[in-house]
Amino acid sequence: MRHLLNPLDLTVEEIDDLLALAGDIEKDPSRYAHVCDGKKLATCFYEPSTRTRLSFESAMLSLGGSVLGFASADSSSAAKGESIADTIRIISCYADICAMRHPKEGSALVAALNSQIPVINAGDGGHQHPTQTLTDLLTIHSLKGRLGNLTIGLCGDLKFGRTVHSLINALVRYPDVKFILISPPELKVPEYIRQDVLQANNVEFKELGNLDEALPELDILYMTRVQRERFFNEEDYIRLKDCYILTPKKMKLAKEDMFILHPLPRVNEISVEVDKDPRAAYFKQAQYGVYVRMALIMRLLEVGTPC
Numbered sequence: 001m002r003h004l005l006n007p008l009d010l011t012v013e014e015i016d017d018l019l020a021l022a023g024d025i026e027k028d029p030s031r032y033a034h035v036c037d038g039k040k041l042a043t044c045f046y047e048p049s050t051r052t053r054l055s056f057e058s059a060m061l062s063l064g065g066s067v068l069g070f071a072s073a074d075s076s077s078a079a080k081g082e083s084i085a086d087t088i089r090i091i092s093c094y095a096d097i098c099a100m101r102h103p104k105e106g107s108a109l110v111a112a113l114n115s116q117i118p119v120i121n122a123g124d125g126g127h128q129h130p131t132q133t134l135t136d137l138l139t140i141h142s143l144k145g146r147l148g149n150l151t152i153g154l155c156g157d158l159k160f161g162r163t164v165h166s167l168i169n170a171l172v173r174y175p176d177v178k179f180i181l182i183s184p185p186e187l188k189v190p191e192y193i194r195q196d197v198l199q200a201n202n203v204e205f206k207e208l209g210n211l212d213e214a215l216p217e218l219d220i221l222y223m224t225r226v227q228r229e230r231f232f233n234e235e236d237y238i239r240l241k242d243c244y245i246l247t248p249k250k251m252k253l254a255k256e257d258m259f260i261l262h263p264l265p266r267v268n269e270i271s272v273e274v275d276k277d278p279r280a281a282y283f284k285q286a287q288y289g290v291y292v293r294m295a296l297i298m299r300l301l302e303v304g305t306p307c
């Protein structure tokens with residue numbers, strides 16, 4: 001039985017296979033409409049979500065399976081003090097696979113260690129979010145035709161943004177990927193990402209405070225919101241929340257073929273006028289999230305590809 005807790009749980013070959021399957025699903029979703037008939041996905045979400053939970057549910061429904069679950073900690077027995085270990089034992093009796101989101105780092109690992117069914121980490125605190133990374137990789141691959149030989153700018157809250165941590169983890173395995181990490185000093189990437197991931201893999205990166213300076217060099221700009229819920233105090237959040245706002249004027253500094261990604265939700269960091277720019281790829285990115293989650297569910301449940 002396989003779980004997905006971190007993008008590194010998948011080899012580069014397995015990621016290639018998932019992206020290829022997702023691409024195939026995109027071309028002809030109806031071919032896959034019954035591959036999970038009779039299977040159930042549980043979505044156990046202890047933290048707010050729109051895209052991740054609903055795209056998981058949409059993915060399972062599109063494969064012919066069914067879904068059950070809860071969308072907030074207060075509507076589950078967590079509110080009565082039940083542990084994740086006990087909850088997942090029970091969910092294992094009710095479903096074939098589980099996608100879990102929780103505010104504590106490491107919670108998906110605890111679930112996996114106590115589970116009889118595959119557990120997918122749908123976000124554990126400020127740590128990892130591997131299925132957003134699969135979505136991001138599929139988006140980059142379909143826009144650029146490759147995952148190597150790219151200069152990627154990651155901008156915003158690089159400290160608490162779990163999508164950033166997972167994406168860096170995954171991308172360092174491709175050749176000639178360079179990172180420009182754009183954040184205020186308080187929101188730089190955690191030391192373990194800088195040392196154990198970037199430096200340990202001899203990956204070229206620089207850390208900048210200024211978005212304008214980075215823009216002309218980038219092939220991909222990955223914007224993120226400042227993660228209010230992970231701040232210790234509101235004043236710091238207010239001071240930092242609007243540190244970067246991407247506007248049509250700033251987009252003039254970017255290459256004609258630089259694409260903008262964002263895991264969403266957007267707060268203020270991309271002005272709505274930028275949505276009209278053909279380089280704005282964040283809504284398309286959300287659509288790709290369904291195809292790649294369909295592919296992941298198929299692989300973790302080991303259901304065959306229809307002939």
Ligand code: NCD
Pocket residue numbers: 051052123129132162163224225263264265
């Ligand atoms: C992200 C998350 O939950 O980490 N959202 C998502 O899953 N698309 C990003 C965020 O909340 O800022």
